Amino acid sequence: MEIFFSDDICxxxxxxxxxxxxxxxxxxxxxxGDEISxxxxxxxxxxCALEISDVKGAEARVLEAQRGYGAHPYHLTMAVxxxxxxxxxxxxxxxxxxxxxxxxxxVIGERSERRVLKTDRxxxxxxxxxxxxxxxxxxxxxxxQSVRDFILDAPADALKLICYCFDxxxxxxxxxxxxxxxxxxLIGPEGDFSPEEAALxxxxxxxxxxxxxxxxxxxxxxxxxxxxxxxxxx
Numbered sequence: 670m671e672i673f674f675s676d677d678i679c680x681x682x683x684x685x686x687x688x689x690x691x692x693x694x695x696x697x698x699x700x701x702g703d704e705i706s707x708x709x710x711x712x713x714x715x716x717c718a719l720e721i722s723d724v725k726g727a728e729a730r731v732l733e734a735q736r737g738y739g740a741h742p743y744h745l746t747m748a749v750x751x752x753x754x755x756x757x758x759x760x761x762x763x764x765x766x767x768x769x770x771x772x773x774x775x776v777i778g779e780r781s782e783r784r785v786l787k788t789d790r791x792x793x794x795x796x797x798x799x800x801x802x803x804x805x806x807x808x809x810x811x812x813x814q815s816v817r818d819f820i821l822d823a824p825a826d827a828l829k830l831i832c833y834c835f836d837x838x839x840x841x842x843x844x845x846x847x848x849x850x851x852x853x854x855l856i857g858p859e860g861d862f863s864p865e866e867a868a869l870x871x872x873x874x875x876x877x878x879x880x881x882x883x884x885x886x887x888x889x890x891x892x893x894x895x896x897x898x899x900x901x902x903x
Contacts, residue, residue, distance in 0.1 A: 672800040674709075674796055675689065675707050682730060682731070683717050689727070694723065701719055704717065704718055705719050708738070708800065708805040709805065711807075712740060713734055714739075714805040716731075717732055735805075739802070739806070742848070743902045744772075744851045745770050747891055747894070748774040748819050748855045749773070749888075750776055750778050750783075751777075752859065758775075758783075758786075759791065760888055762808075763795075765895045766794075766807075771806070773810050774819060776814060776816045776819045777813055778816040778860075778866060779816070779865070780860035782858065788812060791810045816857075820866070820875065823873070825874075826851065827849075827852060827853045828852045828853070829874055830876050831855040831875040831876070832890055833867055833877065835861075838877050842878065843878050844897060846876065846878070847898065847901045854895070856894065859887055878894075880894060880897075
């Protein structure tokens with residue numbers, strides 16, 4: 670199933686931008702009358718009939734709208750410290766999108782080695798992964814903020830989970846705390862959270878959780894956590 674993306678859907682008409690039009694018309698050779706599927710990035714998939722096969726501005730007529738296409742029964746925010754090797758963080762963004770996540774929030778910890786992050790490429794990766802995994806909603810890629818600010822700003826009614834390696838507290842398994850409608854999971858940098866960050870999180874109601882006995886890289890831990898939510902919330 671081929672999926673295209675458009676943010677220009679109005680009055681029963683879908684207009685593709687130049688990149689999507691080129692892929693639709695030049696690469697896949699769609700012609701007027703062909704049926705195509707288009708997502709709006711907000712959760713709706715449109716079944717459409719192509720009417721204008723212009724490589725710079727294809728247009729289609731909406732035949733049917735399927736809301737909640739590829740959706741999951743929870744709202745998950747993954748707050749993850751960007752890795753020193755940006756390729757690893759980009760891999761996480763792609764895989765988390767395929768699994769099912771609503772917000773990816775890059776956070777900068779006191780021990781983070783990477784403190785600058787450009788989000789434009791991450792948004793393109795999330796779009797591509799959403800189309801590949803047959804999801805109509807594209808995760809929001811938030812602008813980076815500090816771990817401390819994220820801890821303080823997290824919704825009070827969310828299930829707030831923090832994954833870290835200190836052994837001085839009891840840690841629960843994620844599946845023990847599910848299902849929940851709104852979930853925030855915080856993953857630290859290569860050097861883990863500082864004791865001050867971990868203490869602040871616990872003071873603000875964040876629950877320490879374990880991801881097993883293996884020592885995981887930041888991006889692996891984030892994918893494991895997202896998978897635990899996905900598999901235990903169906």
